[in-house]
Amino acid sequence: MKILVAVKRVADPDNLNKIKLSPKGEIDTTGLEPKASPYDEYALEAALRLTENGSNPKQRLGEVVVVTFAPKAAEQMLRAMLGTGADRAVRVEATDEGLDGDLVARGLAALVDKEKPDVVMLGYQQAEHESNEVGQMLAAHLDWPQATFAGSIRSEDDKALVVGRDLEGATAYVRLTLPAVITVLDKIVHPKSVQSKHTPATHAYPDGVRFAALMAIMAAKKKPLVEMKLADLVTESALKVRYLAAELPGKRAAGVRVKDAKDLVTRLKREAKVL
Amino acid sequence: MAGTLVVAELSDGTIRKATLSAISFARQLGAPFAILAMGAGASAAAGQLTGYGATKVVVVDDAVLKDPVCERYVPTIVSTVNEGGWDTIAMAASAFGKDLAPRLAARLNAGYAADINGLKVEGGSRLYRRPMYAGNAFGWLAIVTPVHVVTVRPTEFAAAEPEGSASPIATAARAPDEPSASRVAFVKLEAITSERPDLAEARVVVSGGRALKEQFKQVLEPLANALGAAIGASRAACDAGYAPPELQVGQTGRTVAPQLYIAIGISGAIQHIAGMKGSKVIVAINKDPDAPIFQIADYGLVQDLFVAVPELVRELKAQS
Numbered sequence: 162m163k164i165l166v167a168v169k170r171v172a173d174p175d176n177l178n179k180i181k182l183s184p185k186g187e188i189d190t191t192g193l194e195p196k197a198s199p200y201d202e203y204a205l206e207a208a209l210r211l212t213e214n215g216s217n218p219k220q221r222l223g224e225v226v227v228v229t230f231a232p233k234a235a236e237q238m239l240r241a242m243l244g245t246g247a248d249r250a251v252r253v254e255a256t257d258e259g260l261d262g263d264l265v266a267r268g269l270a271a272l273v274d275k276e277k278p279d280v281v282m283l284g285y286q287q288a289e290h291e292s293n294e295v296g297q298m299l300a301a302h303l304d305w306p307q308a309t310f311a312g313s314i315r316s317e318d319d320k321a322l323v324v325g326r327d328l329e330g331a332t333a334y335v336r337l338t339l340p341a342v343i344t345v346l347d348k349i350v351h352p353k354s355v356q357s358k359h360t361p362a363t364h365a366y367p368d369g370v371r372f373a374a375l376m377a378i379m380a381a382k383k384k385p386l387v388e389m390k391l392a393d394l395v396t397e398s399a400l401k402v403r404y405l406a407a408e409l410p411g412k413r414a415a416g417v418r419v420k421d422a423k424d425l426v427t428r429l430k431r432e433a434k435v436l
Numbered sequence: 437m438a439g440t441l442v443v444a445e446l447s448d449g450t451i452r453k454a455t456l457s458a459i460s461f462a463r464q465l466g467a468p469f470a471i472l473a474m475g476a477g478a479s480a481a482a483g484q485l486t487g488y489g490a491t492k493v494v495v496v497d498d499a500v501l502k503d504p505v506c507e508r509y510v511p512t513i514v515s516t517v518n519e520g521g522w523d524t525i526a527m528a529a530s531a532f533g534k535d536l537a538p539r540l541a542a543r544l545n546a547g548y549a550a551d552i553n554g555l556k557v558e559g560g561s562r563l564y565r566r567p568m569y570a571g572n573a574f575g576w577l578a579i580v581t582p583v584h585v586v587t588v589r590p591t592e593f594a595a596a597e598p599e600g601s602a603s604p605i606a607t608a609a610r611a612p613d614e615p616s617a618s619r620v621a622f623v624k625l626e627a628i629t630s631e632r633p634d635l636a637e638a639r640v641v642v643s644g645g646r647a648l649k650e651q652f653k654q655v656l657e658p659l660a661n662a663l664g665a666a667i668g669a670s671r672a673a674c675d676a677g678y679a680p681p682e683l684q685v686g687q688t689g690r691t692v693a694p695q696l697y698i699a700i701g702i703s704g705a706i707q708h709i710a711g712m713k714g715s716k717v718i719v720a721i722n723k724d725p726d727a728p729i730f731q732i733a734d735y736g737l738v739q740d741l742f743v744a745v746p747e748l749v750r751e752l753k754a755q756s
Binding site: 172174175176177178180182188261262263266288289290291292293294295296297298300301302304305306307308309310312323327328329330331332333334335336337338339341346347348368400401402403404405406407408409410413415416417418419421422423425426427428429430433435436 | 503504505506507510530531532534535536537538539540541542543546547548549550551563566567568569570571572573574575576577578579580581614615616617618619620621622623624625626627628634636640663675681682687688690695696706713716717718719730731732733734735736737738739744747748750751752755
């Protein structure tokens with residue numbers, strides 16, 4: 162099975178409370194370390210689990226290609242991903258200002274035509290704009306089926322995957338005949354969320370994503386990382402949406418400290434009037 | 437004609453309440469709007485939508501639409517939009533809407549604004565306000581294509597009340613599936629049954645953190661029962677296995693905005709706060725006086741939760 166994983170580089174998702182507005186009123190993430198968007202890392206982890214025997218993860222039983230639309234500095238992120246087990250990486254030269262979700266989706270669709278993967282995997286949303294859109298738009302452009310909000314994946318054979326989609330208060334299981342697009346939730350990296358046909362059913366992964374060993378990072382320097390131009394993929398690069406302004410939320414001020422449960426109930430009734 | 441098409445969402449043969457938020461949005465735009473009700477059993481449910489002032493309610497009732505497979509829904513929405521000439525398509529920002537809307541936008545060659553929580557018109561152009569960066573910023577998004585697709589957050593667009601003249605019902609046929617629909621088979625739906633109100637719709641939410649350990653249910657359920665509340669949890673509590681994952685409130689879980697949110701043994705990680713800071717009144721109970729949750733809480737109680745929560749249950753009963 163060949164899997165293409167699309168990843169986005171974002172400002173450190175654990176420190177987003179430190180973002181500011183620039184004098185021009187734009188969002189300023191200066192000082193926040195660029196990192197891979199967590200859900201995209203989970204997508205990579207799921208792709209690796211689908212293409213290996215979990216008890217012998219050094220041997221790749223399939224191919225995993227990672228792609229990002231970003232400036233050259235993002236190559237460090239791609240190298241780290243090659244270190245964890247991806248076979249190849251593609252960087253499409255672009256800046257965030259020149260992209261929107263639809264353009265990324267059209268770029269990915271063109272790359273899919275060249276690469277011919279069985280599955281494209283992404284995080285269900287990226288950690289900055291959180292639009293939750295690229296996977297669905299890509300599936301539309303390719304006319305492929307989509308499974309969003311994936312919390313579990315089971316490979317039956319190389320032609321079909323059963324995906325557990327976590328909806329509100331329910332899990333919907335769908336069987337996708339490949340090729341298909343899958344977007345994942347964080348739950349996908351739980352020990353038994355991905356069941357590959359190559360891996361014994363008893364195998365449990367450590368919770369979370371794998372880290373690259375130093376040796377693997379060194380070895381990954383020899384893995385192919387190619388650069389492409391956006392124009393190699395799409396002829397029309399006009400954007401469909403544009404952010405014109407931003408604002409920070411009003412601070413919720415700290416309220417009062419109450420003495421005890423009795424005081425709390427009284428205030429909720431008399432002051433807040435919510436009981 | 438220019439105007440808005442609201443795509444309703446059905447669940448078990450009734451209209452989901454979140455649909456009424458999309459109707460509120462359509463009313464705010466001010467242009468005429470129609471409602472599309474599609475699904476298995478949509479004819480029976482359409483009567484629930486005729487009292488909101490829509491120019492018409494279009495019904496597409498087809499047994500093939502019994503499962504929420506967007507590859508089967510999108511072609512019919514596209515043909516309804518093309519036929520009616522609607523320039524804006526609005527849906528609730530539910531799992532169903534967020535799965536379907538971007539696919540629809542790509543099919544219509546339209547720009548998409550996800551999860552909007554505000555709207556303004558400046559110089560004749562619409563700007564959509566949407567939360568980003570885990571709730572730490574809002575962006576004002578302009579769509580530059582002639583057709584707009586939006587999903588509307590029910591937490592900020594209040595459910596529409598019935599008003600206006602009754603809308604006529606028009607039936608339409610389902611458009612042929614996308615070819616890709618043959619490659620997605622619905623296997624089963626496993627509902628997570630609960631007698632409590634749904635997290636997104638509850639008036640009161642009681643949420644617990646990792647500090648509750650194995651006593652998560654034992655401590656929180658009496659309080660939730662006393663308040664008629666939904667139960668939520670922090671990511672840490674879910675990751676540790678103390679609470680099931682579907683209870684998670686936060687950036688990676690559900691977004692809630694109840695009248696009253698009680699955070700118990702929750703430190704207040706950014707990712708949790710992103711999912712609950714729209715609540716009207718926030719109460720925090722935590723034994724650590726420096727827990728960040730106190731910085732956003734309207735009422736803070738610094739006490740061991742294992743003492744405070746049973747006392748709170750007793751007080752609620754005493755003062756009721």
